[in-house]
Amino acid sequence: MFIPLKHTTKFPYLPLSTIIPQSKRPTKINSAPPSEYPIPPPKTVFPTNRSDLSIDDAKCDVFIGRRRRLRGGEAPDLHEERVGRRGARPQDDGPNPVVQIVYTREFRETMDYFRAVYISDERSPRSLGLTAEAIELNPANYTVWHFRRLVLETLNSNLQDELKFIESVAAKISKNYQIWHHRRWVAEKLGTEATSAELIFTKKILSLDAKNYHAWSHRQWVLRALGGWEDELDYCCQLIEDDIFNNSAWNQRYFVITRSPLLGGLQAMRDSEVDYTIEAISLHPENESPWRYLRGLYKGDTVTLTSDPRVSNICNKVLKSNRSHVFALNMLLDLLCYGFVPCEELRITINALKSSGSDSPDLGLASTICSILESVDPMRSNYWAWRRTNIPFQVC
Amino acid sequence: MEGPPRMSRLTVTQNEQAKVEDKVSDIYRVLVNVSPRAHSLILELWRDKHVEFLMRGLRMLAPSYHVLDANRPWLCYWMLHSIAQLGESFDPQLEEDVVDFLSRCQDPNGGYGGGPGQMPHLATTYAAVNSLITLGSEKALMSINREKLCLFLLRMKDSSGAFRMHDAGEMDVRASYTAISVASILNILDSEMVKNIGTFIVSCQTYEGGIAGEPNSEAHGGYTFCGLATMILIGEADRLDLPSLIDWAVFRQGVEGGLQGRTNKLVDGCYSFWQGAVLGLMQRLASIISGQLRSLYVNEKQDADNKTSVSASGPSEGELSSNGFSFLKTPSEGGPLYDSSALQQYILLCSQVLEGGFKDKPGKYRDHYHTCYCLSGLSVCQYSWSRDVNNPPLPTAVLGPYENLLEPVHPLFNVVLDRYYKAHEFYAGSPSANLTKPSMEESGVMNFDG
Numbered sequence: 001m002f003i004p005l006k007h008t009t010k011f012p013y014l015p016l017s018t019i020i021p022q023s024k025r026p027t028k029i030n031s032a033p034p035s036e037y038p039i040p041p042p043k044t045v046f047p048t049n050r051s052d053l054s055i056d057d058a059k060c061d062v063f064i065g066r067r068r069r070l071r072g073g074e075a076p077d078l079h080e081e082r083v084g085r086r087g088a089r090p091q092d093d094g095p096n097p098v099v100q101i102v103y104t105r106e107f108r109e110t111m112d113y114f115r116a117v118y119i120s121d122e123r124s125p126r127s128l129g130l131t132a133e134a135i136e137l138n139p140a141n142y143t144v145w146h147f148r149r150l151v152l153e154t155l156n157s158n159l160q161d162e163l164k165f166i167e168s169v170a171a172k173i174s175k176n177y178q179i180w181h182h183r184r185w186v187a188e189k190l191g192t193e194a195t196s197a198e199l200i201f202t203k204k205i206l207s208l209d210a211k212n213y214h215a216w217s218h219r220q221w222v223l224r225a226l227g228g229w230e231d232e233l234d235y236c237c238q239l240i241e242d243d244i245f246n247n248s249a250w251n252q253r254y255f256v257i258t259r260s261p262l263l264g265g266l267q268a269m270r271d272s273e274v275d276y277t278i279e280a281i282s283l284h285p286e287n288e289s290p291w292r293y294l295r296g297l298y299k300g301d302t303v304t305l306t307s308d309p310r311v312s313n314i315c316n317k318v319l320k321s322n323r324s325h326v327f328a329l330n331m332l333l334d335l336l337c338y339g340f341v342p343c344e345e346l347r348i349t350i351n352a353l354k355s356s357g358s359d360s361p362d363l364g365l366a367s368t369i370c371s372i373l374e375s376v377d378p379m380r381s382n383y384w385a386w387r388r389t390n391i392p393f394q395v396c
Numbered sequence: 397m398e399g400p401p402r403m404s405r406l407t408v409t410q411n412e413q414a415k416v417e418d419k420v421s422d423i424y425r426v427l428v429n430v431s432p433r434a435h436s437l438i439l440e441l442w443r444d445k446h447v448e449f450l451m452r453g454l455r456m457l458a459p460s461y462h463v464l465d466a467n468r469p470w471l472c473y474w475m476l477h478s479i480a481q482l483g484e485s486f487d488p489q490l491e492e493d494v495v496d497f498l499s500r501c502q503d504p505n506g507g508y509g510g511g512p513g514q515m516p517h518l519a520t521t522y523a524a525v526n527s528l529i530t531l532g533s534e535k536a537l538m539s540i541n542r543e544k545l546c547l548f549l550l551r552m553k554d555s556s557g558a559f560r561m562h563d564a565g566e567m568d569v570r571a572s573y574t575a576i577s578v579a580s581i582l583n584i585l586d587s588e589m590v591k592n593i594g595t596f597i598v599s600c601q602t603y604e605g606g607i608a609g610e611p612n613s614e615a616h617g618g619y620t621f622c623g624l625a626t627m628i629l630i631g632e633a634d635r636l637d638l639p640s641l642i643d644w645a646v647f648r649q650g651v652e653g654g655l656q657g658r659t660n661k662l663v664d665g666c667y668s669f670w671q672g673a674v675l676g677l678m679q680r681l682a683s684i685i686s687g688q689l690r691s692l693y694v695n696e697k698q699d700a701d702n703k704t705s706v707s708a709s710g711p712s713e714g715e716l717s718s719n720g721f722s723f724l725k726t727p728s729e730g731g732p733l734y735d736s737s738a739l740q741q742y743i744l745l746c747s748q749v750l751e752g753g754f755k756d757k758p759g760k761y762r763d764h765y766h767t768c769y770c771l772s773g774l775s776v777c778q779y780s781w782s783r784d785v786n787n788p789p790l791p792t793a794v795l796g797p798y799e800n801l802l803e804p805v806h807p808l809f810n811v812v813l814d815r816y817y818k819a820h821e822f823y824a825g826s827p828s829a830n831l832t833k834p835s836m837e838e839s840g841v842m843n844f845d846g
Contacts (some may be wrong), residue, residue: 011421011651012428013738059643092512094500096493098454099471101461110464115513140563141466143514149564181566210408211661217613224612245409247659251614254603258614288647288659296603302692330643337693379653383646383733390686392693 089115123154286324439796454654463796466510499837506548522574557592574624594632605644653738665747666774732780
């Protein structure tokens with residue numbers, strides 16, 4: 001067998017030494033543009049005279065009206081209506097553009113009109129309409145969102161309508177910094193009247209993807225800035241029940257128990273949380289989330305961590321159960337390094353895991369754990385070897 | 397068999413993970429059945445195809461790219477940096493065109509926007525600056541208005557110390573990294589910019605050990621790289637809990653060999669860089685880490701109390717920008733704490749697209765973002781056994797044919813190393829002190845958002 005099956009038969013990894021030299025050099029690539037998009041680059045000059053910036057009102061209004069009509073129905077050939085767009089501002093990409101995107105006509109026209117109102121700082125209802133069109137085409141354009149906020153402020157627009165607009169955009173794309181930053185801006189302006197709407201909105205997004213990073217950030221901001229903590233721990237419980245491997249739900253749980261003004265903080269919650277977490281570990285000892293959460297419950301307090309018998313007991317229980325050992329061993333290694341003194345039973349359990357081939361009776365318990373981990377977790381064998389070199393002198 | 401079928405009892409996370417494992421294991425199974433000579437072929441980096449894919453994108457992109465219309469300096473960076481790592485040089489005409497285009501994205505008041513006429517944004521500023529440094533010509537390096545850029549960065553700084561992405565924009569760890577990275581590489585980093593950033597980033601390190609985008613959010617590979625790199629660049633890495641950060645990061649490598657971004661999430665080729673570089677950076681922080689371990693572990697507390705903190709005294713003005721340079725002089729200790737071979741195998745077999753480019757995972761499509769970060773991750777892996785990044789690695793450190801070897805990158809800025817040295821030398825003669833700049837009060841930078 002030429003490939004040592006380093007890990008499992010399911011995931012064979014090649015050793016680094018299987019090198020067969022080849023003398024293959026890349027051929028020189030011509031950097032000339034390909035001919036598949038033979039569109040001439042726009043040759044336009046930006047106006048420098050302020051008076052040139054007024055845009056053709058009639059054309060712009062016709063354009064917006066047409067775009068609105070188009071949203072529901074079919075797209076006609078827009079070419080006919082493009083004539084004479086005086087005032088629209090083409091993008092100045094220069095004579096020989098790079099990373100040039102071949103825009104659709106719809107995209108180019110919308111952005112040309114947007115640029116016109118943006119440059120002239122026209123904060124009007126039709127500007128608001130244009131930002132909506134532009135956002136629909138590219139929700140990542142932060143300049144458009146920023147200008148939209150300026151217009152909303154100037155027009156003193158109804159912010160409840162704005163929440164609906166955001167929801168329509170988020171329905172299509174919910175992982176985007178701009179949408180969520182805008183949402184936060186609106187909710188901040190609305191204040192506590194937005195609390196329940198924001199909690200419902202994020203819940204809806206999280207029901208589609210329970211790990212949406214932006215949605216969780218927003219939800220945490222809502223809770224801290226506007227409140228609404230009452231049902232949050234129940235919500236975390238429900239999500240963890242749905243998917244005990246959902247680390248975002250565990251993270252939210254940590255946020256709630258440490259930050260909720262209704263619960264009294266980490267110290268007050270620790271005892272019941274340790275029980276909850278240990279139960280989760282018993283169900284799935286291979287699940288990293290509750291193990292990390294368990295450490296988090298003793299953050300900055302290694303004395304309490306090492307002296308709580310529940311922690312070493314769950315490790316012992318997992319090791320004896322013949323299930324996934326890695327996280328239990330990692331926890332024990334930390335405990336030992338912090339000065340934990342194991343009972344005889346735990347010592348026996350750990351020593352029983354040593355592979356029969358490695359005959360090193362004099363090895364300290366922490367070193368033994370590192371050896372076991374090096375063999376049961378070969379992906380991290382360098383890490384366990386490094387950990388072994390850092391075991392404090394007293395523990396070796 | 398008793399009870400319901402096993403699949404129906406699996407959670408969403410387990411089901412998604414199982415699907416990916418099946419696809420990856422199908423790919424790896426092929427390895428077992430081929431000759432050693434074929435291994436080399438299978439593990440080859442398809443340089444020509446990648447360069448072709450990237451060069452084409454540099455000129456023209458299909459209409460579907462309109463969703464990246466506010467990220468065009470990023471497109472430049474992803475492509476140019478990928479090409480540079482592959483060891484290709486740039487045509488002078490192309491170089492001139494990129495400089496011209498990025499100059500059109502540069503705001504008259506400092507910083508770069510996502511396209512001509514767009515507002516300046518920290519992320520696209522980072523991408524534009526790194527692109528120009530990657531091009532490396534004098535014209536490219538001179539095209540950056542450092543004086544105005546410095547003012548832009550200070551305008552983006554919030555009174556809390558953290559940075560905003562753009563005028564009244566979102567505040568997170570990305571913003572801190574992109575601001576500090578450009579300031580450092582352009583030699584304009586000063587104590588005003590650095591003030592209170594360390595405290596913000598420390599507040600983003602979570603109970604898991606990794607760093608989140610904002611305080612209380614979930615530990616995440618992208619933000620962890622940004623946070624750690626920022627702390628090193630400002631000389632405050634010792635304020636993070638590095639042992640717990642390492643422990644979290646090493647567990648991001650899964651059975652597929654690739655890395656995931658968060659606990660219990662799926663593997664993704666782009667984290668080959670974000671997470672891989674975090675562990676690479678750790679190899680040069682050995683002395684800080686052992687100091688932290690001493691103070692953490694039993695009975696050695698008194699010893700640790702005497703250790704001198706790097707941040708306590710604070711570097712003097714003018715020295716701040718040199719952290720990125722001196723970091724490289726620290727030898728890289730030991731080997732990588734992750735499995736470099738397994739990660740290279742994932743990148744080459746699961747992320748590489750034979751028609752050119754790289755992707756997240758099997759079943760996904762290629763894009764320039766993943767191409768850039770898969771290649772960057774591959775480069776970090778290949779040099780992970782080298783004490784000194786300036787020397788070529790041993791053949792045993794490179795999976796597949798040795799011709800797979802990429803150019804080394806500076807792991808804090810993610811630009812090709814020799815381009816970094818060139819920029820460092822170019823800007824060394826004109827540090828921030830030489831730039832005329834109004835005081836904070838005069839420019840009113842702290843007032844824009846209350």
